[in-house]
Amino acid sequence: MSDAALGPALEPKLGLEATLHEFLHKDAFSWLSAAEERSIHAVVTDPPYGLVEYTPDQLEKRKSGRGGVWRIPPSFDGRQRQPVPRFTVLKDDEKDEIRTFFARFAKLLYPVLVPGAHVFVASNPLLSHLVSDSFAAMGFEIRGTLVRVVHTLRGGDRPKNAHDEFPNVTVMPKSCFEPWGIFRRPCEGTVRENLREWATGGLRRLSEREPFKDLIEASPARKREREAAPHPSLKPQAFLRPLVRSSLPLGKGVxxxxxxxxxSTLAAATACGIRSIGLEHNAEYYExxxxAIPVLAKLAV
Ligand SMILES: C[S@@+](CC[C@H](N)C(=O)[O-])C[C@H]1O[C@@H](n2cnc3c(N)ncnc32)[C@H](O)[C@@H]1O
Known part of the structure; x- marks a missing residue:
């Protein structure tokens, strides 16, 4: 089989946008509770962590620039930075909330997926174990971690108020990657049987010779993307397109x-010629x- 026969390319297929994606102004948990069983073939998502950063209270604090989990990273080059959520401030009860959130999500998601469906969940190095534990407890297989190499502005600070006293100390490593948990609803029978029945169970190769790999280098979303979609957690198309493409081993499904x-995930799917459904409960982000979806889907990466 030639490489070209292996599936949708990563560049936009113009004119398909309207039919390929369905973007709904809905709460994820209500939608999942009512969704048809065995109707979704893969999930690629970047959830709110701890429900903390996207609560109205925290978004208000983000806007006012005072308190909460949103912090402006230090300016070392004179550039004005956007706030990023600082998860180190989470307390034990907030971590329990994260566990409960992901356990509920995984429980509602499981029956909606076809057997062998893969789930990619964005995380961060401090919290990824909470996500994995919750998915495993609900019956998902842990299939590894996808590492997105990205140089963030988190970590790497010297001790607070003791910079001069301990000039060669860093309190936490400077974060240079973003872990994405990879989970799978167990297959029915062998992978071969599952692929035949459900078109899931594996991941699409990069080419006939090259498997999908668990490391992708992708800088933050570029200016053109941020202008089209000024969401505080925008993920870049250069990262999402190969990820979405890999999630459907035969290029079939939703x-x-x-x-x-x-x-951004729906835009990436559309650009790859893949059908997708997206849910967003915040009216401002939904609009x-x-x-943004048609604009992002048309961008060449
Ligand atoms: C981390 S952001 C995802 C941003 C996305 N990666 C992008 O590139 O634009 C998480 C989103 O989930 C939304 N959200 C939080 N709880 C939700 C729920 N229960 N149902 C639907 N959307 C929810 C938030 O409003 C937020 O926009």
Missing amino acids: VLDPFAGSG MGRA
Whole structure:
């Protein structure tokens, strides 16, 4: 089989946008509770962590620039930075909330997936174990971690108020990657049987010679993307397109993003010629996504 026969390319297929994606102004948990069983073939999502950073209270604090989990990273080059959520401030009861959130999500998601469906969940190095534990407890297989190499502005600080006293000390490593948990609803029978029946169970290769790999280098979303979709957690198309493409081993089926934000996953799916459904409960982000998806889907990466 030639490489070209292996499936949808990563560049936009113009004119397909309207039919390929369905973006809904809905709460993920209500939608999943009512969704048809065995109707989704893969999930690629970047959930809100701890429910903390996207609560109205925290979004208000983000806007006012005072308190909460959103912090402005230090300016070392004179550039004005956007706030990023600082998860180290989470207390034990907030971590329990994260466990409960992901256990509920995994429980509702499981029956909606076809056997062998893969689930990719964005995380961060401090919290990824909470997500994995919750998915495993609900019957999912842990299939590894996808590492997105990205140089963030988190970590790497010297001890607070003791910079001069301990000039060669860093309190936490500077974060240079973003872990994405990879989970799978167990297959029915062998992978071969599952592929035949459900078109899931494996991941699409990069080419006939090259398997999908668990390391992707992708800088933050570029200016053109941020202008089209000014969501505080926008993920870049250069990262999402290969990920979404890999999630359907035969290029058949529907990809779900239950926490779609500005719809970047749906844009990536559309650009790859893949059907997708996205859910977003915040009215402002939903409107942002409606406008942004066709623009992001058309960008060449
Ligand atoms: C981390 S952001 C995702 C941003 C996305 N990666 C992008 O590129 O735009 C998480 C999103 O989930 C939304 N959200 C939080 N809880 C939700 C729920 N229960 N149902 C639907 N959306 C929810 C938030 O409003 C936020 O936009």
